[in-house]
Amino acid sequence: MYVNKNGKGVRELISLTLLFALILYFSGYNLIAYSSSPEKHYFLKIISKESGATLLTIEVCYGEVFFYEYTNSRDLNPIIDVFQVKDDGYFYLLEERFSWYGVGQEYHKLKDIYYEDGMVVVKLNKEFKVLTLRIAYTVEQRLKIKDMEYIINDLAKSGEAIDILIEIKGGQKNNE
Numbered sequence: 001m002y003v004n005k006n007g008k009g010v011r012e013l014i015s016l017t018l019l020f021a022l023i024l025y026f027s028g029y030n031l032i033a034y035s036s037s038p039e040k041h042y043f044l045k046i047i048s049k050e051s052g053a054t055l056l057t058i059e060v061c062y063g064e065v066f067f068y069e070y071t072n073s074r075d076l077n078p079i080i081d082v083f084q085v086k087d088d089g090y091f092y093l094l095e096e097r098f099s100w101y102g103v104g105q106e107y108h109k110l111k112d113i114y115y116e117d118g119m120v121v122v123k124l125n126k127e128f129k130v131l132t133l134r135i136a137y138t139v140e141q142r143l144k145i146k147d148m149e150y151i152i153n154d155l156a157k158s159g160e161a162i163d164i165l166i167e168i169k170g171g172q173k174n175n176e
Helices: 008-035
Strands: 040-048 054-060 065-072 077-085 091-098 112-116 119-128 130-134 142-145 148-151 161-170
Touching (some): 054 142
Antiparallel strands (some): 040 054, 065 142, 077 091, 142 148
Protein backbone atom coordinates (compact mmCIF):
# COMPACT_ATOMS: atom_id res chain seq x y z
CA MET A 1 0.00 0.00 0.00
CA TYR A 2 1.25 3.46 -0.80
CA VAL A 3 1.78 5.69 2.23
CA ASN A 4 2.51 9.37 1.65
CA LYS A 5 4.70 11.42 3.96
CA ASN A 6 1.69 12.48 6.05
CA GLY A 7 0.78 8.80 6.73
CA LYS A 8 -2.56 9.16 4.93
CA GLY A 9 -2.62 5.50 3.73
CA VAL A 10 -2.11 4.22 7.29
CA ARG A 11 -4.94 6.40 8.64
CA GLU A 12 -7.30 5.12 5.94
CA LEU A 13 -6.37 1.53 6.79
CA ILE A 14 -6.92 2.14 10.51
CA SER A 15 -10.26 3.89 9.81
CA LEU A 16 -11.47 1.01 7.65
CA THR A 17 -10.33 -1.55 10.21
CA LEU A 18 -12.16 0.29 13.02
CA LEU A 19 -15.29 0.61 10.89
CA PHE A 20 -15.22 -3.10 10.10
CA ALA A 21 -14.67 -3.97 13.78
CA LEU A 22 -17.61 -1.77 14.82
CA ILE A 23 -19.87 -3.39 12.23
CA LEU A 24 -18.92 -6.86 13.49
CA TYR A 25 -19.35 -5.81 17.12
CA PHE A 26 -22.84 -4.37 16.67
CA SER A 27 -23.97 -7.22 14.43
CA GLY A 28 -22.93 -9.73 17.07
CA TYR A 29 -24.46 -7.62 19.82
CA ASN A 30 -27.82 -7.53 18.02
CA LEU A 31 -27.81 -11.31 17.57
CA ILE A 32 -27.04 -11.87 21.25
CA ALA A 33 -29.60 -9.30 22.36
CA TYR A 34 -32.28 -10.84 20.12
CA SER A 35 -31.64 -14.37 21.32
CA SER A 36 -31.63 -13.39 25.01
CA SER A 37 -34.49 -10.90 24.72
CA PRO A 38 -37.10 -11.10 27.47
CA GLU A 39 -39.71 -11.16 24.70
CA LYS A 40 -40.39 -14.54 23.11
CA HIS A 41 -40.41 -14.79 19.34
CA TYR A 42 -42.22 -17.75 17.79
CA PHE A 43 -41.33 -19.24 14.40
CA LEU A 44 -43.33 -21.85 12.54
CA LYS A 45 -40.81 -24.02 10.71
CA ILE A 46 -41.05 -26.76 8.15
CA ILE A 47 -37.98 -28.99 8.20
CA SER A 48 -37.02 -31.87 5.90
CA LYS A 49 -36.63 -35.08 7.89
CA GLU A 50 -34.37 -36.40 5.11
CA SER A 51 -31.82 -33.59 4.98
CA GLY A 52 -32.55 -31.62 8.16
CA ALA A 53 -32.80 -28.47 6.02
CA THR A 54 -35.23 -25.75 7.01
CA LEU A 55 -37.67 -25.44 4.12
CA LEU A 56 -39.83 -22.60 5.45
CA THR A 57 -39.73 -20.22 8.42
CA ILE A 58 -42.58 -17.87 9.31
CA GLU A 59 -42.63 -15.65 12.39
CA VAL A 60 -45.90 -16.21 14.24
CA CYS A 61 -47.48 -14.89 17.43
CA TYR A 62 -48.56 -16.71 20.55
CA GLY A 63 -52.23 -17.61 20.05
CA GLU A 64 -52.07 -17.25 16.27
CA VAL A 65 -54.21 -19.62 14.21
CA PHE A 66 -53.00 -21.34 11.05
CA PHE A 67 -54.55 -23.83 8.66
CA TYR A 68 -53.29 -27.00 6.98
CA GLU A 69 -55.49 -27.85 4.01
CA TYR A 70 -55.35 -30.93 1.84
CA THR A 71 -57.57 -33.41 0.04
CA ASN A 72 -57.95 -36.94 1.35
CA SER A 73 -56.39 -38.85 -1.55
CA ARG A 74 -58.63 -41.91 -1.05
CA ASP A 75 -62.04 -40.20 -0.93
CA LEU A 76 -61.07 -36.85 -2.50
CA ASN A 77 -62.59 -35.21 0.56
CA PRO A 78 -61.26 -31.69 1.27
CA ILE A 79 -59.90 -31.37 4.82
CA ILE A 80 -59.13 -28.22 6.81
CA ASP A 81 -57.11 -28.63 10.01
CA VAL A 82 -57.15 -25.60 12.30
CA PHE A 83 -54.10 -25.15 14.55
CA GLN A 84 -53.16 -22.59 17.19
CA VAL A 85 -49.69 -21.60 18.45
CA LYS A 86 -49.30 -22.07 22.19
CA ASP A 87 -46.53 -21.44 24.71
CA ASP A 88 -43.30 -23.44 25.06
CA GLY A 89 -43.16 -24.47 21.41
CA TYR A 90 -46.41 -26.42 21.34
CA PHE A 91 -49.29 -26.01 18.95
CA TYR A 92 -52.76 -27.50 19.06
CA LEU A 93 -55.00 -29.04 16.45
CA LEU A 94 -58.17 -27.28 17.55
CA GLU A 95 -60.50 -28.75 14.99
CA GLU A 96 -60.78 -30.63 11.75
CA ARG A 97 -63.32 -29.63 9.10
CA PHE A 98 -64.48 -31.75 6.16
CA SER A 99 -67.52 -31.89 3.89
CA TRP A 100 -68.38 -35.55 4.60
CA TYR A 101 -66.96 -38.53 6.44
CA GLY A 102 -64.26 -40.42 4.61
CA VAL A 103 -61.42 -42.80 5.34
CA GLY A 104 -59.37 -41.62 8.32
CA GLN A 105 -61.69 -38.77 9.35
CA GLU A 106 -62.15 -38.19 13.06
CA TYR A 107 -65.30 -39.62 14.59
CA HIS A 108 -66.14 -40.78 18.05
CA LYS A 109 -69.45 -40.52 19.88
CA LEU A 110 -67.73 -38.68 22.76
CA LYS A 111 -66.19 -36.02 20.47
CA ASP A 112 -67.72 -32.57 20.15
CA ILE A 113 -69.00 -32.78 16.54
CA TYR A 114 -71.36 -30.38 14.79
CA TYR A 115 -72.18 -29.04 11.32
CA GLU A 116 -71.34 -25.52 10.22
CA ASP A 117 -71.53 -23.98 6.74
CA GLY A 118 -71.96 -27.40 5.11
CA MET A 119 -68.92 -28.85 6.89
CA VAL A 120 -68.55 -31.43 9.63
CA VAL A 121 -66.55 -29.81 12.45
CA VAL A 122 -64.77 -32.05 14.95
CA LYS A 123 -63.30 -30.32 18.01
CA LEU A 124 -60.03 -32.05 18.91
CA ASN A 125 -57.59 -29.95 20.96
CA LYS A 126 -54.64 -32.30 20.26
CA GLU A 127 -51.23 -31.07 21.41
CA PHE A 128 -48.18 -31.27 19.14
CA LYS A 129 -44.52 -30.46 19.62
CA VAL A 130 -43.77 -31.77 16.11
CA LEU A 131 -46.20 -32.79 13.39
CA THR A 132 -44.66 -35.13 10.83
CA LEU A 133 -46.26 -35.26 7.39
CA ARG A 134 -45.35 -36.81 4.08
CA ILE A 135 -45.43 -34.78 0.88
CA ALA A 136 -48.28 -36.17 -1.20
CA TYR A 137 -47.85 -37.53 -4.72
CA THR A 138 -51.41 -36.88 -5.86
CA VAL A 139 -52.93 -33.95 -3.95
CA GLU A 140 -51.92 -30.42 -3.08
CA GLN A 141 -51.13 -29.58 0.55
CA ARG A 142 -51.37 -25.94 1.67
CA LEU A 143 -50.41 -24.01 4.77
CA LYS A 144 -52.40 -20.80 5.31
CA ILE A 145 -51.22 -18.23 7.80
CA LYS A 146 -51.27 -14.42 8.00
CA ASP A 147 -53.33 -14.10 4.81
CA MET A 148 -50.59 -16.02 2.96
CA GLU A 149 -50.79 -19.43 1.36
CA TYR A 150 -47.82 -21.76 0.97
CA ILE A 151 -47.94 -24.86 -1.23
CA ILE A 152 -46.13 -27.45 0.88
CA ASN A 153 -45.64 -29.72 -2.16
CA ASP A 154 -43.34 -27.03 -3.62
CA LEU A 155 -41.00 -27.22 -0.61
CA ALA A 156 -39.89 -30.85 -0.93
CA LYS A 157 -40.21 -33.78 -3.30
CA SER A 158 -43.20 -36.11 -3.27
CA GLY A 159 -42.89 -38.85 -0.68
CA GLU A 160 -40.47 -36.89 1.52
CA ALA A 161 -41.29 -36.59 5.22
CA ILE A 162 -41.34 -33.14 6.79
CA ASP A 163 -41.72 -31.84 10.32
CA ILE A 164 -43.82 -28.84 11.25
CA LEU A 165 -42.84 -27.29 14.56
CA ILE A 166 -42.73 -24.06 16.54
CA GLU A 167 -39.31 -22.72 17.50
CA ILE A 168 -38.96 -20.10 20.23
CA LYS A 169 -36.19 -17.51 20.38
CA GLY A 170 -35.71 -15.09 23.22
CA GLY A 171 -37.60 -15.04 26.46
CA GLN A 172 -36.45 -15.85 29.95
CA LYS A 173 -35.22 -19.37 30.55
CA ASN A 174 -37.16 -21.34 33.13
CA ASN A 175 -34.69 -22.89 35.59
CA GLU A 176 -37.21 -25.17 37.26
